[in-house]
Amino acid sequence: MRYLWMVFIVGTLLQAENFTLESDTLKGQISKAQEFNGFGCDGRNISPELHWNNPPKGTKSFAITVYDPDAPTGSGWWHWLVVNIPADTKQIVAGASAKHTLPKGAVETMTDYGSAGFGGACPPKGDKAHRYVFTVHALDVESLDLKAESNSALVGFMVNSHTIQKASLLSYYQRD
Numbered sequence: 001m002r003y004l005w006m007v008f009i010v011g012t013l014l015q016a017e018n019f020t021l022e023s024d025t026l027k028g029q030i031s032k033a034q035e036f037n038g039f040g041c042d043g044r045n046i047s048p049e050l051h052w053n054n055p056p057k058g059t060k061s062f063a064i065t066v067y068d069p070d071a072p073t074g075s076g077w078w079h080w081l082v083v084n085i086p087a088d089t090k091q092i093v094a095g096a097s098a099k100h101t102l103p104k105g106a107v108e109t110m111t112d113y114g115s116a117g118f119g120g121a122c123p124p125k126g127d128k129a130h131r132y133v134f135t136v137h138a139l140d141v142e143s144l145d146l147k148a149e150s151n152s153a154l155v156g157f158m159v160n161s162h163t164i165q166k167a168s169l170l171s172y173y174q175r176d
Helices: 002-016 152-161
Strands: 020-022 050-053 061-068 077-086 130-139 163-173
Touching: 020 130, 020 163, 050 130, 061 152, 077 152, 130 152, 152 163
Parallel strands: none
Antiparallel strands: 020 050, 061 077, 061 130, 130 163
């Protein structure tokens, strides 16, 4: 019994040092504020606040991705891709995409909506609740050679090729 207790304590201490992603605006369910405005949706399309802690040693920059694996496309749907976020950044404020207040040097690339910038949730009416995976990637390079016009497949390849560690949040959204 004593051995199990000690393992729990060690596990808890290790977990406290893990790379974590949190949000003050995402609470498990995406709100109307984060719903897309277009494609039949009438949300406000506001990018959420995101903050992270304990990035791994060797982190030289960050990337953020938002992905819906439940989109009825056969390949999911990319809602937001941001690269070249400086290593000293620990937070992205709500609305940063539309307000152009991302950290200096950060680049928003093409989403599956066909434009760069945050594209909120917009699952088909009557479809089951979709999962939206918000991920911050700690990268081993200061910048990726990507532009706003870079497509999501290229961005995904480059980000995954340089990810040291990542942390994710999962939120859901369903339209009636």
